[in-house]
Amino acid sequence: xxxIWGQLDQIFVTLQHWVAGLFPVWLQPVVATLIAVVGIxxxxxxxxxxxxxxxxxxxGRIQNRIGPNRVGPLGLFQPIADGIKSxxxxxxxxxxxxxxxxxLAPVLLVLAVFLGYATLPVGRNMxxxxxxxxLFFFFAIGASTELSIxxxxxxxxxxxxxxxxxRAVAQMISxxxxxxxxxxxxxxxxxxxxxxxxxxxxxxxxxxxxHWYVFTPWGxxxxxxxxxxxxxxxxxxxxxLPEGESELVAGYFTEYSGFxxxxxxxxxxxxxxxIAGFAITLFLGGWGAPFSFLAFLxxxxxxxxxxLAGIGFFIWLRGTMPRLRQDQLMNFAWKFVLPxxxxxxxxxxxxxFMGDGWLRWVVSTAVLGGAYVLLGSVLMRRQGIGPRSYRYxx
Amino acid sequence: xxxxxxxxxVLVAMVTVAGAMGAAVMRNVVHCALxxxxxxxxxxxxFLQLDAQFAGFAQVLVYVGAVAILVVFxxxxxxxxxxxxxxxxxxxxxxxxxxxxxxxxxxGWAVLKSFPVSGPxxxxxxxxxxxxxxxxxxxxxxxxxxxxxxxxAMIGAVIVAxxxxxxxxxxx
Numbered sequence: 001x002x003x004i005w006g007q008l009d010q011i012f013v014t015l016q017h018w019v020a021g022l023f024p025v026w027l028q029p030v031v032a033t034l035i036a037v038v039g040i041x042x043x044x045x046x047x048x049x050x051x052x053x054x055x056x057x058x059x060g061r062i063q064n065r066i067g068p069n070r071v072g073p074l075g076l077f078q079p080i081a082d083g084i085k086s087x088x089x090x091x092x093x094x095x096x097x098x099x100x101x102x103x104l105a106p107v108l109l110v111l112a113v114f115l116g117y118a119t120l121p122v123g124r125n126m127x128x129x130x131x132x133x134x135l136f137f138f139f140a141i142g143a144s145t146e147l148s149i150x151x152x153x154x155x156x157x158x159x160x161x162x163x164x165x166x167r168a169v170a171q172m173i174s175x176x177x178x179x180x181x182x183x184x185x186x187x188x189x190x191x192x193x194x195x196x197x198x199x200x201x202x203x204x205x206x207x208x209x210x211h212w213y214v215f216t217p218w219g220x221x222x223x224x225x226x227x228x229x230x231x232x233x234x235x236x237x238x239x240x241l242p243e244g245e246s247e248l249v250a251g252y253f254t255e256y257s258g259f260x261x262x263x264x265x266x267x268x269x270x271x272x273x274x275i276a277g278f279a280i281t282l283f284l285g286g287w288g289a290p291f292s293f294l295a296f297l298x299x300x301x302x303x304x305x306x307x308l309a310g311i312g313f314f315i316w317l318r319g320t321m322p323r324l325r326q327d328q329l330m331n332f333a334w335k336f337v338l339p340x341x342x343x344x345x346x347x348x349x350x351x352x353f354m355g356d357g358w359l360r361w362v363v364s365t366a367v368l369g370g371a372y373v374l375l376g377s378v379l380m381r382r383q384g385i386g387p388r389s390y391r392y393x394x
Numbered sequence: 395x396x397x398x399x400x401x402x403x404v405l406v407a408m409v410t411v412a413g414a415m416g417a418a419v420m421r422n423v424v425h426c427a428l429x430x431x432x433x434x435x436x437x438x439x440x441f442l443q444l445d446a447q448f449a450g451f452a453q454v455l456v457y458v459g460a461v462a463i464l465v466v467f468x469x470x471x472x473x474x475x476x477x478x479x480x481x482x483x484x485x486x487x488x489x490x491x492x493x494x495x496x497x498x499x500x501x502g503w504a505v506l507k508s509f510p511v512s513g514p515x516x517x518x519x520x521x522x523x524x525x526x527x528x529x530x531x532x533x534x535x536x537x538x539x540x541x542x543x544x545x546x547a548m549i550g551a552v553i554v555a556x557x558x559x560x561x562x563x564x565x566x
Contacts, residue, residue: 098422132447132522133448136447136452136455136522140451140454140459141454142459143454143460144454147463150463151428154424162470166467173463176459191523192523193522
């Protein structure tokens with residue numbers, strides 16, 4: 001791409017090469033990588049700060065109130081106030097708590113979450129590590145976050161913390177399998193585990209419509225399952241039983257105060273952002289434009305727009321849906337999401353081998369839709385849900 | 395380069411061995427489990443140093459993500475938290491030392507014997523695609539047997555965890 005829009009598209013890459021060019025040749029790769037790392041560390045916590053404000057204002061509006069509006073115009077400087085507050089609060093560690101493990105848990109969480117951003121393609125030619133097994137790297141690192149949650153809950157020597165940690169780890173393990181299976185569909189069709197190749201495979205257009213995987217039957221089902229599993233992996237509403245305030249005080253971070261609590265908060269939100277980023281990469285075409293006539297706009301602009309839309313969707317979901325109970329959560333994972341993910345794999349394989357044409361669309365949609373209706377009705381029949389009945393205190 | 399090994403390898407190896415020693419020596423059982431996790435992570439980094447990307451990431455995903463969690467769950471669900479042993483070292487430590495030395499000698503002999511005679515061979519680039527093709531063509535039988543094993547394990551877990559059928563009150 002040439003011209004002013006092409007230059008704007010590659011502006012960060014050009015900046016990185018220019019700064020690296022100021023150093024001697026043997027130091028240049030290190031400096032280039034360092035600049036990319038600084039970019040990630042600056043950009044994503046910045047989006048995290050924006051997300052906290054958006055969430056509080058958005059939830060406030062959904063709940064018919066205004067949300068924070070004192071600090072700065074429309075309350076936009078609230079994250080700065082939150083940051084200063086968490087830095088200056090007293091760091092209380094219980095006497096019987098396991099000191100080293102208690103300290104290491106938030107550090108390990110933030111470390112693992114930041115590592116996960118390494119293979120996320122933020123724009124054209126803008127990925128920190130173009131690895132052959134990039135997607136696998138992300139899931140492997142994401143699995144390490146469960147350990148830090150367990151460490152946090154166990155080291156606090158608090159029954160609520162331990163209970164919250166066990167619930168959180170059970171939930172995360174249950175939804176790990178559907179998460180991986182729903183992303184395997186994309187890997188199967190693309191033929192590569194590299195995130196850059198997956199985005200490039202969705203880059204074509206038919207007419208004005210893009211080739212995103214979400215616009216295919218198996219891609220749509222995969223996307224829905226991936227987003228569901230992602231919400232459960234990051235302990236986000238409606239799957240936030242482990243950290244619900246009305247349930248377990250604060251779950252596994254009950255005994256954390258001050259900056260360690262802020263680190264947990266940061267780690268959780270950054271995890272949510274990175275998994276939303278990977279959902280965009282796998283199903284929504286990564287940094288690609290939604291219409292062919294809009295493809296001149298910068299690729300990183302499209303990525304961050306989609307990320308913002310994803311965050312807005314998560315916030316909307318948090319404000320709207322009630323919390324799932326632990327057994328409902330597990331039932332849902334093992335009895336519904338996992339069979340649908342496996343069926344999706346079979347349907348995607350059939351799609352690949354049926355060749356181009358309208359037949360594969362009809363067959364895929366029919367099989368997936370039929371399975372959804374059948375599975376849903378079979379599972380709902382055992383719930384025994386009837387008309388609503390009220391009980392009043394006598 | 396020390397003894398033909400790079401500095402990075404020596405550092406990672408020291409961390410791995412320290413983790414393994416910690417897993418054997420520490421008083422608190424959960425600390426031992428976490429130290430073992432450090433060993434797993436060190437092994438993953440060693441795999442990555444050998445350019446085996448798939449093996450390294452699979453090591454992190456399976457061992458750190460699942461096996462470590464399994465170990466800590468097993469510890470928590472079967473013994474009380476905070477009971478530490480009085481004796482860390484066993485009374486028959488000479489016998490243990492002898493057996494450990496014998497196993498080390500056997501493993502060392504096996505590793506040293508496997509060095510190629512004709513000097514260093516260039517390692518062929520193995521991509522994830524090659525692993526997938528090998529799994530589907532050459533190793534399809536072990537793959538299917540592993541799948542059957544995993545299914546049996548899951549069914550067994552469900553049966554073990556299933557609540558027993560309640561005996562009716564009229565029967566004796």
